[in-house]
Amino acid sequence: MDDEALFGSPPVTVAPGAVHLPGWLSAETQADLVGRCRQWARGPAGTRRHPMPRGGVMSVSMTSLGWHWRPYSYARALPDGTPVQPFPELLGALAARAVEAAYGTPHEGDPYDVALVNFYDADARMGMHQDRDELSRAPVVSLSLGDSCVFRFGNTETRTRPYTDVELRSGDLFVFGGPSRMAYHGVPRTRPGTADPALGLNGRLNITIRASGLPG
Numbered sequence: 474m475d476d477e478a479l480f481g482s483p484p485v486t487v488a489p490g491a492v493h494l495p496g497w498l499s500a501e502t503q504a505d506l507v508g509r510c511r512q513w514a515r516g517p518a519g520t521r522r523h524p525m526p527r528g529g530v531m532s533v534s535m536t537s538l539g540w541h542w543r544p545y546s547y548a549r550a551l552p553d554g555t556p557v558q559p560f561p562e563l564l565g566a567l568a569a570r571a572v573e574a575a576y577g578t579p580h581e582g583d584p585y586d587v588a589l590v591n592f593y594d595a596d597a598r599m600g601m602h603q604d605r606d607e608l609s610r611a612p613v614v615s616l617s618l619g620d621s622c623v624f625r626f627g628n629t630e631t632r633t634r635p636y637t638d639v640e641l642r643s644g645d646l647f648v649f650g651g652p653s654r655m656a657y658h659g660v661p662r663t664r665p666g667t668a669d670p671a672l673g674l675n676g677r678l679n680i681t682i683r684a685s686g687l688p689g
Contacts (some may be wrong), residue, residue, distance in 0.1 A: 490651030497646035575648035583609035583684035601632035609686030612650025619674035
């Protein structure tokens, strides 16, 4: 894997602890990650749209690595007993580099041990939510591949305003921790057809890397 990053655009602080690094991943790394996401989606646990506790089904397809996530808990296996796929070391290393790039200091907190690979087709959305199922409050690392999206980054108290809409493009990195770790965030829309055709991806992939803080 070519893990060299591009730093052509300076970091943008969206809120205290929330940093957007445009174009952080090289084209080679993006292509490599797309290929790996396809492998992870094939299983054994595969990809799925989770049912929500209050009804409905998520429009985003999700693959879990390291720990299986479903609303709103983690487990080592799917409900049918299928073991979750291992957390790839390369994603842990990438997350550590991402935190250092965003904050200028090495990551020294809980180790990264879970990744959620979300696929957005043209109609997929993600409602405003907090990443609160982890015991750890290590920064969340988010990588974008394929189509651009509108990423809505809000406050820690409510799903409504104030929030900031950020366009995330393929190769962008977004890190949020510290006072922004529990901020509500979501994806109200994607921009279909905006991916570089050379990437060979129709839609958007988002790799969210987290430290669960869970034992074992």
